[in-house]
Each structure stands twice: as C-alpha cells, then as structure tokens.
Amino acid sequence: MGLTLTEKILKAHLVDGEFVKGQEIGIRIDQTLTQDATGTMAYLEYEAMGVPRVRTEKSVAYIDHNTLQSGFENADDHRFIGSVCKKHGIYFSRPGNGICHQVHLERFGIPGKTLIGSDSHTPTGGGIGMIAIGAGGLDVAVAMGGGAYYITYPKIVKVNLTGKLSPWVSAKDVILEVLRRMSVKGGVGKVIEYCGEGVKTLTVPERATITNMGAELGATTSIFPSDETTLAFLKAQDRADVWSELKADDDAVYDEQIDIDLSQLVPLAACPHSPDNVKSVNEIGKLKIDQVCIGSCTNSSYVDMMKVAHILKGKTVDPSVSLAIAPGSKQVLNMIAENGALADMIAAGARILESACGPCIGMGQSPNSKGVSLRTFNRNFEGRSGTKDGQIYLVSPEMAAVSALTGYLTDPRTLGDMPEFKLPEHFKINDNMVVPPADEADMDSVEVLRGPNIKPFPQTSPLDDSIDCQVSLKVGDNITTDHIMPAGAKILPLRSNIPAISQHCFTVCDEDFPRRAKNMGKSIIVGGSNYGQGSSREHAALAPLYLGIKAVLVKSFARIHRANLINAGILPLTFVNEADYDKINQGDEIVLADVRADVEADMSKLIVVNKTTGVEIPVLCELTGRTKDIILAGGLLDYTREQLSK
Numbered sequence: 228m229g230l231t232l233t234e235k236i237l238k239a240h241l242v243d244g245e246f247v248k249g250q251e252i253g254i255r256i257d258q259t260l261t262q263d264a265t266g267t268m269a270y271l272e273y274e275a276m277g278v279p280r281v282r283t284e285k286s287v288a289y290i291d292h293n294t295l296q297s298g299f300e301n302a303d304d305h306r307f308i309g310s311v312c313k314k315h316g317i318y319f320s321r322p323g324n325g326i327c328h329q330v331h332l333e334r335f336g337i338p339g340k341t342l343i344g345s346d347s348h349t350p351t352g353g354g355i356g357m358i359a360i361g362a363g364g365l366d367v368a369v370a371m372g373g374g375a376y377y378i379t380y381p382k383i384v385k386v387n388l389t390g391k392l393s394p395w396v397s398a399k400d401v402i403l404e405v406l407r408r409m410s411v412k413g414g415v416g417k418v419i420e421y422c423g424e425g426v427k428t429l430t431v432p433e434r435a436t437i438t439n440m441g442a443e444l445g446a447t448t449s450i451f452p453s454d455e456t457t458l459a460f461l462k463a464q465d466r467a468d469v470w471s472e473l474k475a476d477d478d479a480v481y482d483e484q485i486d487i488d489l490s491q492l493v494p495l496a497a498c499p500h501s502p503d504n505v506k507s508v509n510e511i512g513k514l515k516i517d518q519v520c521i522g523s524c525t526n527s528s529y530v531d532m533m534k535v536a537h538i539l540k541g542k543t544v545d546p547s548v549s550l551a552i553a554p555g556s557k558q559v560l561n562m563i564a565e566n567g568a569l570a571d572m573i574a575a576g577a578r579i580l581e582s583a584c585g586p587c588i589g590m591g592q593s594p595n596s597k598g599v600s601l602r603t604f605n606r607n608f609e610g611r612s613g614t615k616d617g618q619i620y621l622v623s624p625e626m627a628a629v630s631a632l633t634g635y636l637t638d639p640r641t642l643g644d645m646p647e648f649k650l651p652e653h654f655k656i657n658d659n660m661v662v663p664p665a666d667e668a669d670m671d672s673v674e675v676l677r678g679p680n681i682k683p684f685p686q687t688s689p690l691d692d693s694i695d696c697q698v699s700l701k702v703g704d705n706i707t708t709d710h711i712m713p714a715g716a717k718i719l720p721l722r723s724n725i726p727a728i729s730q731h732c733f734t735v736c737d738e739d740f741p742r743r744a745k746n747m748g749k750s751i752i753v754g755g756s757n758y759g760q761g762s763s764r765e766h767a768a769l770a771p772l773y774l775g776i777k778a779v780l781v782k783s784f785a786r787i788h789r790a791n792l793i794n795a796g797i798l799p800l801t802f803v804n805e806a807d808y809d810k811i812n813q814g815d816e817i818v819l820a821d822v823r824a825d826v827e828a829d830m831s832k833l834i835v836v837n838k839t840t841g842v843e844i845p846v847l848c849e850l851t852g853r854t855k856d857i858i859l860a861g862g863l864l865d866y867t868r869e870q871l872s873k
C-alpha cells in the first residue's frame with residue numbers, strides 16, 4: 228500500500244511511537260520559528276532547560292507582532308530575544324523584516340523538513356511541502372533543546388483539485404470554500420493534503436495562502452506536494468539547492484476525500500464572526516464598507532501586492548473608506564517600491580503600514596464602532612480587530628482592493644479582463660535584517676539583556692493528590708484564545724510578565740475573573756465545546772496557571788490549547804455526557820478525590836463531585852503515557868528537566 232506525502236515525511240522523522248491512527252507519535256523537528264508575542268516566553272523556557280546551543284537544523288526568531296513601541300517593554304523584549312538568539316544559535320529576524328510565516332517560506336523553509344512554530348499559522352510552510360505545525364512556545368523550546376514533538380497520528384484528508392481558477396477568483400476563495408464545507412471544527416486531528424491536476428495551476432504563495440488558513444479548520448497542518456512550481460519559487464529565492472521532489476504515492480490511501488473543481492469557484496467572503504461563515508458576494512448582497520485592510524501572513528505576497536496595485540492604479544479610494552496595506556516582508560516591500568507598484572498604492576490613497584502583523588493582531592487600525600471592515604486576514608473573531616462591535620469580513624486581496632474603490636463589497640470579476648500576474652524569476656534577496664548567531668566558540672561572551680518587564684516562568688507544582696476547590700468561571704461554546712487571553716496594544720507588551728498579563732485573563736467575558744480566581748487560590752474553569760479555538764497563544768494557559776486554575780472541564784477542546792494546558796500542568800477534562808454541563812455552575816464547590824492516584828493508574832474516567840448540589844458527574848481525563856507524566860510532574864518544563872537530568 229502506498230503512502231501519502233504526510234505519512235512519508237512523518238515516517239522519516241518518527242522517533243517515538245507507532246504508526247497507528249489516533250495514537251501519539253513523537254517526531255524529530257528540523258526547524259523552529261517563534262514570533263515575539265509567544266517567543267519571549269519560549270526563550271525564557273528554553274533558558275530554564277539549560278541546553279547551551281539549539282539542536283535543530285535551523286531555528287529563527289521573528290519580531291512581527293508587537294512592533295509598536297509606546298513604552299520600553301517591547302523594545303526590551305526585542306533586545307532580550309535578539310541577545311538570547313545570538314548566544315544560543317538562533318537566527319534573529321529584526322522588526323521590519325516581515326511576518327514570520329512569509330519570511331520563513333521565502334528564506335528558510337525546506338521541502339520534506341519538519342517545522343514547529345509558536346504561532347498557529349505555521350502550516351503556511353506546507354505550501355512548499357513541509358510538515359509545519361503550530362505549537363505552544365514550550366513545545367518549541369523543547370524542540371530547540373533536541374526533544375521530540377508529539378502529535379496524535381492524524382487522519383489524512385485528500386483535497387483533490389481539478390481545473391483552474393477563473394480570472395479574479397483566488398487562492399483565498401479556495402480555502403474559504405474548504406472552510407465552508409468542513410467548518411472550523413472539521414479539520415481537528417487531520418492533515419489536509421492537496422493533490423490533483425489543479426495543484427499545478429497554483430503558485431507557491433497561493434498554496435501558502437491555502438495552507439496558512441487551514442489553521443482555521445482546526446487541522447494539525449495542511450500540505451502541498453513539492454514539484455516543479457516549488458523548484459521555480461526556490462530558484463527565484465536563490466535556494467534551488469534545498470529543493471527535492473515530494474508527492475504522495477499513486478496508490479496512497481486517505482481517510483477522507485474532498486473534490487474541488489477550481490474553475491467552479493466564485494469570489495467568497497467569511498462573514499462575521501467566524502472564518503467558516505462563508506458566503507458568495509451575491510449571497511451577501513449590498514454592503515457598505517468603512518475600512519479595508521490588506522496584508523497578514525495569509526495574503527501579503529508579492530503577487531497579492533501586484534494585483535492590489537494594478538486595481539488601484541490611477542484610481543482613488545472611496546472617501547468613506549480607510550484603506551491600509553501591509554506588505555508581508557521587507558523583500559516584497561522593497562520590490563514593489565522599486566517597480567512603482569507602491570507608488571500606485573500611495574497615489575490611490577492607501578495608508579502603507581510596516582511589514583508586520585499590525586491590524587491582524589489588533590495593533591492599530593481598529594474599525595470605527597459597528598464599522599464594516601474587509602480584511603485579507605485569516606480570522607474575524609469578535610473583538611479581535613480591537614472594536615468589539617466591528618463587523619469583519621475575510622476576503623481576497625482582489626475583492627478588498629476593488630471594494631476600497633467602490634465603497635461597497637464588490638465582486639472583483641466586475642473588473643473585466645485580468646492580466647497575467649507572474650511570480651518574478653528572481654526575488655530581491657537581501658537578508659541584512661536577519662542577524663546570524665554568534666559562533667559557538669564565542670557564545671560565552673554574549674550577554675543576555677533583560678529589561679524589568681522580563682519576569683520568570685510562573686511557579687508550577689506536581690499534580691495534587693486531590694482537587695477540592697470552586698468553579699471560578701463558567702463559559703459557553705467556542706471560547707477562543709482571544710477570549711481567554713486578549714491581545715492588543717495594551718496587553719501584548721506584558722507577554723514576558725505573567726503576573727501582569729494575567730490581570731487581563733478572560734476580562735472580555737468577566738471583568739472580575741482575575742481577582743476572583745486569585746482570591747480563591749485554587750479553582751477550575753467550566754466551558755462548552757471547542758474550548759480554546761483560535762491561536763497557539765500559550766499565555767492562554769500560563770495566565771490561568773498563575774491564577775491558580777487546576778483543571779479545565781469542557782465539552783470539547785481545541786487541539787493546541789489542550790496541549791498548552793497539559794504543558795502548563797493544568798488538567799484537561801471533558802464531560803462524558805455533554806448534558807452534564809448544566810449540572811455545574813460558577814461558584815459551585817467541586818471535588819476530584821484521589822485524582823493523582825487515578826491519573827497514575829491510567830484511569831481515564833473520573834468522577835467530579837459537585838459538593839454544592841451533591842451531584843456526581845463522570846468526566847474523561849484522556850492522557851497517554853507521556854502527557855500523563857507531564858501532568859503528574861506539574862507541566863512540560865518540570866517534566867523536561869526531569870528527563871534531561873536522567
């Protein structure tokens with residue numbers, strides 16, 4: 228029986244476990260990436276492990292999230308990360324060099340390699356045939372230290388692409404169509420593998436748009452084959468030497484199959500407030516817009532920018548619309564500056580932002596209240612834009628640009644004939660914003676620079692014998708990591724200061740939560756289904772850890788957040804019967820008697836006693852050998868320290 232591409236790469240990297248669906252496997256990690264919002268903590272954790280030099284083939288730290296400097300905190304964090312990188316063997320991509328996923332694809336990614344990144348859109352690397360997975364910062368720290376990364380052996384979905392996209396229909400519409408069909412929960416535990424004749428018609432940046440936003444399916448990752456198109460892209464980046472051909476065997480067996488005829492797709496938009504709330508422009512009808520933002524790791528490639536500039540050239544942005552554009556990397560910005568496309572954007576009235584995440588992470592450009600904002604980004608959760616009642620639609624760059632001119636949501640096909648937009652034969656290569664690490668011989672002389680905002684990793688402790696505490700918070704379904712640990716200009720600078728950042732934990736749902744939980748000392752959180760969906764934000768586990776959360780009991784978890792809870796030593800529990808969610812309320816006193824002994828004895832079914840009502844509630848605590856040991860030790864850091872000292 229032949230193998231899928233996913234299986235081939237996983238098999239080549241397998242270091243622990245067996246190839247059985249649904250079981251946990253450990254894989255060797257070749258490359259890591261971090262961004263600054265999660266990276267500061269990842270490097271504090273890496274330092275705490277005591278490994279002098281990273282053991283990966285390539286590790287890169289990017290500064291792209293919190294690039295606004297309205298106080299000393301960000302600048303101090305950037306300096307801390309830069310100095311840690313220099314000392315420990317990590318490449319440092321300076322602020323201004325671009326968004327981590329785009330720069331990594333352009334300058335560092337290699338087909339067939341494994342990559343984990345402390346950012347949920349790391350699957351962008353699947354666009355050149357990598358197994359690229361979003362993980363917690365601690366997982367990245369462990370991988371840099373030479374430890375394996377553990378995933379559940381995934382189901383593999385074949386997306387069979389046929390045909391060719393019609394003019395003005397784009398890669399964004401492909402992934403919106405997949406989201407429309409599969410939903411934000413549809414990819415959990417799965418790798419989405421793109422195959423078929425239609426693959427050849429998509430460039431690498433188009434493929435990367437699709438794998439990037441596969442994160443919104445909840446998928447482990449998404450991947451394209453590495454073919455002649457991949458070679459052409461790498462050649463244009465002066466990196467043809469890292470190319471190899473990679474594809475699934477003809478007789479590979481998949482768990483599911485989806486067929487998409489590219490020629491049948493139409494321009495689509497994800498409507499507020501979920502990336503799978505997808506409709507065609509016709510279905511949405513007449514929609515007046517206030518703002519357009521173009522950029523993000525999903526849609527800020529060279530060709531994306533060239534299309535936007537072409538549409539804007541010689542025109543003027545509608546006076547009621549604010550148009551902001553952030554090219555994805557210095558490389559792209561430099562190229563459009565040289566060829567005149569940037570001038571066309573500026574002349575049309577676009578506001579040019581630096582090559583960074585910017586408005587995607589709520590760093591500026593929040594829409595007006597109740598404002599309708601078209602964005603080429605990947606997420607439109609409520610409040611993420613910084614405006615609570617903002618109405619965010621996720622669209623292609625083509626639709627965003629034409630709509631900025633008309634002031635209404637507009638079908639880009641009304642533009643008429645489309646010229647051919649080609650990838651350049653040679654990109655402008657200039658890596659002067661990437662600082663290489665010091666030589667190993669010189670590393671001792673490098674000083675790590677710590678500002679006052681850098682506070683150590685919070686205190687952890689081994690799993691208690693019993694948990695006896697109150698429910699400090701009860702929340703509903705689809706709680707995102709933005710609910711748990713909001714981002715934004717005021718909060719992000721505190722990411723290396725857990726005591727301070729935890730004061731914002733869950734405050735979008737309940738302003739009093741941080742104070743209440745801290746006063747309780749120990750407590751648990753109760754939630755609905757898909758708890759923790761959204762980003763890999765590790766702080767969504769570390770802030771609750773600092774606030775004394777011992778367990779989270781929900782109907783179901785999002786994958787990365789569940790892993791982050793385990794890594795923080797917080798017990799992840801699910802209801803055996805979802806209806807029991809109604810039998811437990813905020814403020815109730817609950818007991819999990821002898822929980823340590825039960826976890827040690829591999830008992831997956833535990834009983835939560837609600838002391839307030841006297842009701843017994845069966846819950847599942849599904850931990851495999853390794854995750855069990857991590858929980859018992861009090862989190863991954865304690866576990867890794869134990870392992871390294873053996």
Ligand code: F3S
Nearest residue numbers: 348523524584587588
């Ligand atoms: Fe940045 Fe937004 Fe991507 S925050 S990494 S551009 S999802």
